[in-house]
Amino acid sequence: MRATFLELIERKPLEEISIKEITDGAGLSYPTFFRRYATKNELLEEIATDEVHALISLGHAALNGEGQGSAFDLCSYVHAHRKLWTVLLNGGAAHIMRAEFARIAEELGHSGPRANPWLPVELAAPFVTSGIFEILAWWLRQPEDYPLDDIVALFDALIVDVAARPRIVPALSRDTKPDQP
Incomplete structure (x- = not known):
């Protein structure tokens, strides 16, 4: 089915x-x-959840500050499945995809070392999720020939560079780091 x-x-x-x-x-x-399935939307929701898992596996390295290659892989995947992603993000499954992505991002944020441990996972996960999905939804509303490299550059500048590139924030000391016990 x-x-x-x-x-x-x-x-x-x-x-x-x-x-x-x-x-x-x-x-x-x-x-x-x-x-x-109870409805056609339930089937769509199952597909949306699977697509989020595929996206996370492709973008995990980029979000851990491991390079633009993964951002390219993530964007290439969406581009290759453009019709489906247009339906998912601009149709009825965007809220499900965002919630699942944020849930997994938060789990991953708590599961090991992070590039920016001073950044609270509870803030980073929804921030990154919103940014990724806003970029993708905007891109899918553009003409199909919109350059993939431009989207990768936007993704890298607005998401990876802001949230995943290691940096020190002087205003936050290690002693006041929100996610430390």
Whole structure:
């Protein structure tokens, strides 16, 4: 069903896709859909969650200050799946994607060393999440030939450089670091 749904999203707007089309394309009976999903949006939410996991795995190195290569990989992935990401971010799944991304980002922030330990994870996770999704949603509203390298440069300047490049902030001492016990 997922594969059929993704194929349909590539060809037509989400609101024009029926559950019957999904089940027919998958070679399943109509009631089979409802054994797994309550609505078409629930299927979309599952796909959105999987896409967030793919994005995080590609962007993890960039967000840990390990270079622009991962920013390029992340943006290339979205570019290669532009139609799906347009539906997800500018359609009905943006809030789910943001929440899942922020949840995972916060988990990762607490799981090991960070480039900027003075930056509270509870602030960094939603800040980075919002920035990434605002850049991607804006980009997907631009003409398809908008240069990928420009998006990578924006991502690097607005997200990676601001939140992930190691830096010392004199106003915050180690003793007042918010996420230390």
